[in-house]
Amino acid sequence: MLPRRTMLATPALLAALPARAQGTIKMTIATGVDPSFSPFYVGKEGGFFERNGLDVTVNTGPSGSAMVAFLIGDQINAAYGAEQAGVSAHIRDPKVVAVAEGTALLRWISVLGRGIDSMDGLKGKRVGVARGTGSETFWLSVVEKLRLNAADYTIVNVEAPEMVAALERGNIDAFAVWEPWPTRAMRAIPNTKILVNNEAIQIVRNFVYMNRGWAEANPEATTRFLRALIQATEFIETNREQAAQQVARFLRQDRGLVAELLTKVGFRMDLTADSVGNIQLAIDQLRGMNRLGREVTPAEVIWPGAMRGAAPDRVRL
Secondary structure, eight states: OOOSSOBOOOHHHHOOOOEEETTEEEEEEEEESOGGGHHHHHHHHTSHHHHTTEEEEEEEESOHHHHHGGGTTTSSSEEEEEHHHHHHHHHHOTTEEEEEEEEEESSOEEEEEESOOSSGGGTTOEEEEOTTSHHHHHHHHHHHHTTOOGGGSEEEEOOGGGHHHHHHHTSOSEEEEETTHHHHHHHHSTTEEEEEEGGGTOOEEEEEEEEHHHHHHOHHHHHHHHHHHHHHHHHHHHOHHHHHHHHHHHHTOOHHHHHHHHTTEEEEEEEEHHHHHHHHHHHHHHHHTTOOOSOOOHHHHBOTHHHHHHOGGGEEO
8 A cells, every 4th residue: 555645756656446455445645745635644644434334545746736637537536726727637538527625725826936025016927826726826916906917027937846845945935825925935035925815816716627538437435535634624613722733743844834824824625715715716817828628617527426425514505
């Protein structure tokens, strides 16, 4: 069996066919190294998967969005990532669907600059953006909300974990990304500051995605999995200190930093009109960048059937 934390690299490494061992259902799920994905970590560390009869391997990669693509072709059983990633994966494989809104990122994503005092000072600069992730979704929302001219900025594609180093080297002048990278940059690099955060721009959301074909073929596993995530979410919301300990242990990060970051998000594990609105925004943004591929609707991307089977009261569409 793969180690608890394994960087995803190849389809062979990810193969996760449903299996049972002494009544336990095996699953492989994947996401990024980011406290906003805490229900996956707490589900594992807190024993919620195990108590629901699941033997879950949680794999991590450079971002949650990067892991969503591995749902194509049933390479993994579930992923946790941002809106654009889910829409893009669904366009490539219509079986990839959002089954729950996992996290509302309340004060989580920022545009941070070095030696820059305001958004006006960012004009003509190089901005690091992780293409196809919540980083790009947020940057596009900043441009629209603040009525900026996109041509005034040079966008450099940088994976989230590389942004702090790129800023320190001078490869970029600013970046748009989620925590913990803005906080880490401000701690490590002199003369850095947050120019704008998402609270005034857009509440970005992370979703739990599954391959609908696998989920419908394995309804018991799907129901157990979502119920475990709901239980983990309720635990996080009511036991923040213990949850922070579990997340810090899983991610091997500083507990104080994790506890601080958990105050900036809200964990949902439901489906609402807000969920639909954010998926529609991602569709519109991808269309505007000529990366939509084909027309799709939120009703196609979001599959409420799985959550209705696990907790019908949490589906409010």
